[in-house]
Amino acid sequence: MYDAIVIGAGPAGLQAALTLGRMHRSALLLDSGEYRNGTVLHMHNMIGEDGTPPAELRARARRELAAYDTVEVRDDAAQRIDGAEAEGFRVTLADDTVVEGRRVVLATGIADDLPDVPGLQALWGLTAFSCPFCDGHEHAGKPIAIVGAAPRALHLIGLLGRIVDGITVVPVGAAFADEDRALLEGSGATVSSAPVDAVEAHDGGVLVHTAAEDLAVAGVFVAAASMRQRAPFAADLGLRMLESGSIEIDEFGRTSVPGVYAAGDLAHRATLPGPMASVLLAAGAGQLAAVGVIQSLLAAGA
16 A cells, blocks of 8 residues: 555646655656646746746656655556545556555646637647746737636736737627726727637737637737636545635645645635646645645554
8 A cells, every 4th residue: 555646747746756755655656648738838937947848847757756766656547536544545547457545645637628719729838828927928029819708808918918019809709898898998908899710820829810800919818718627536535625616725735535635726725716827836735735645644653
C-alpha cells in the first residue's frame, strides 16, 4: 500500500509527488497525459520559467522524480476511487488494475468548455486565451479581440487595456444589448455590431469573422469560456463543492472527505472567489497538499 496515490501529473501533482519523495514517503503518481495547458507553447508568469514550454517543465520534473526511490510514476489514468481513510483507498486504473493508498491527492485539474465558435478550439492556447496574467504581455502594443459576454469582457478590458493597442469586443450568439454596449464602449473598447461567426489563424494572429466585418487581430481572449472538473472523482466521492464548481479545500488541501486531498485549479479555499489559473500556484498547492498528507500520516502513526 502506497502512502499516497497522486492522480494527475500537471504541476500540482508533480510537486506533490516530489514533496512526498523528499520525505521518503511512498507515492504513486498517475499521469493520464491530459493537461489543461496541453496545447500551450509557452507558459508565463512563473519566476525562473517564464517562456518555458509546459511539456519541457513536465519532462524535467519527471526526470527529477526518478531520483527518488519511493516515488513511482505510471502513464495511466484512474477510473474509480473507493475506500476510506481508516482502511485505505483503492484506485481502479484504465486496465482494471487496482492500486491501494493510505491517502489520495486529486490533481486532475479542470477542463475549459469554449463557446461554440467554429475554429476556436484549434486556436486555443496558441492565439486564443483566457488569462491576461499568462498571455497578456505577449500582445503588448497590438490589437486584440475579446469574444464573449459583457461582465467578463469588462474585467478583461480593465486588465488588458494598459497592455494592448486597441480592443474590439465581439459578442457570441447575439448582439449586445444597448446597456451592455454602452458599458463596453465607455471602457474604451470598440464593440462589434454583429456576433462572431468563426475565427481562424491569419498572418501569425487571428481573423475574426462576423456578418459585419472581418477583423484581423494579434490574438483573442475569450470571455465566455466555462470550466468543469476534468475527472468525476469529486462527484463520486461526494466532496463538498463551492459555487465556482471547484472542490472546497483548507490551507493544506484537505477536502471534506478525510484522507482525500486536492491541489491545483480544480480546488480552492472558500475565501477565494475561484480557482487561480497559475502553474506556480498549482505547484504550491501540490506542495501544501503533500505536507497535509504527511501530517495526517504522522498523526495516524504511519
